[in-house]
Amino acid sequence: MKECFNKILSEVDSMIDEIDLFGYDIIETSLSMIYRLQNILTNLRIKLQTYTFPTKEEEIFFFKNQKPELLSRLLFFHKIYRIETQCPTGSNEVIKLYINKELDNLTYFFNRNLDFYQYYRSHSTTYDEHYFLRGKTDIRLCTDSTLFDKDPNFSTGYDYKVAKILSNEMLRIYLNKKLQKLDNENHIGKQYQSISTKIPIRFTGKxxxxxxxxxxxxxxxxxxxxxxxxxxxxxxxxxxxxxxxxxxxxxxxxxxxxxxxxxxxxxxxxxxxxxxxxxxxx
Structure with a gap:
């Protein structure tokens, strides 16, 4: 399973490397990636219905590290699609305000899941059997009601949270780069205005x-x-x-x-x- 998954993830990352995340066709591109990643995860879910992990350590590794890597890319492109389709039309300042609100949402998720962030980032393994083994989730540790709507053969509840952490980090970088691009556009625009006032360029034809x-x-x-x-x-x-x-x-x-x-x-x-x-x- 490990080698099979690594091959899948490598192919996915190769596809992502070819994408211009800041191109004008990002909405269509992100939607296409959503469909592709959904199909890949569906196929992986089907394989797991009949697969038995040799050891509990391998099962923990899959749900703590491998599946979240793939799921995080799906969540990332789904978020990009939503952000780009709902982005307001207007000045750069209006768009920057919208992007900053999205960054605030990332902070809100971080604050709500601070304990798990600390557990995951510190590479702790104390509760791994409760977090990343199927059928072992302790309701007293997991207060997220979405747990009850997960496929018990393909999720432990916390693999989604790890994927969310990873996707939020990718999204944070994406949004900050968009802000940087907007600031650069404003800077270039001011430079052009400064130059154009000194050397006016006019179309003198009809x-x-x-x-x-x-x-x-x-x-x-x-x-x-x-x-x-x-x-x-x-x-x-x-x-x-x-x-x-x-x-x-x-x-x-x-x-x-x-x-x-x-x-x-x-x-x-x-x-x-x-x-x-x-x-x-x-």
Whole structure:
């Protein structure tokens, strides 16, 4: 069982290593990982129905160390999915407030389970037979009512708590990195504002041309991996180039009806090709 489990965990961690936790597709990615990990745990549960641990020490090791490692990854991605799908839309400050509340929830769980945290982190083994052997749980030690809804062949009650501790630690790192990224964005934004006040960059062509370029970029799927609305990108271009792009949809309708639908993009291709030809001559 030990070698089989180590192989499973290694494969899972290889999958996780390929994930960009801060990518724009994290919601879809985390949901996919939830399904994968659920299937893996279900298969492991089925195997355990007919498996007998050679010694109680091996059973304790499985429920204290091995199963929680796998379950913690499921809890981690489930939490990410919930956090990201419920994350408010707004300023970075609003998002930071939301993330800090999630960090407070981790502290709340820690405070409620302080005794077990101390037991687990100190590598104590005194109550291992009560905590990590099936059918040995002492109700006087476990006041968590969820114990009664666990599969007695696949859980001791406390393997879940260990998994929760591990997942919370992963989540703490994840949330703090998100806060750091938001702080970096604010810093870069302030730097850009400082530079832009000294050297203003403006789009001096026709407004319709910038709208055509904006629609082309959004349609390409190369902005935020395609996860952006045209309104959001037009507002971004308006701010970036200090130009009012209001009425962009009417301009788009007019663009569709004209004979040369992509006149500005064609002009860009022509001018770039001309520049390249001139550079070759030099």
């Amino acid at each position: 407004k319709a041309a910038l709208i055509e370029l904006g629609y082309a970029l959004v349609s390409s799927g190369d902005i935020n991996h395609g996860n952006i609305e045209i309104k959001e990108f037009m507002n971004y271009l308006s701010t970036m180039f200090n130009i009012d792009l209001g009425g962009y949809y009417d301009a788009y309708i007019a663009m569709k009806e004209r004979k040369d639908r992509t006149s500005y993009l064609n002009k860009l291709i022509e001018n770039l090709s001309k520049r390249m030809d001139e550079d070759d001559i030099r």
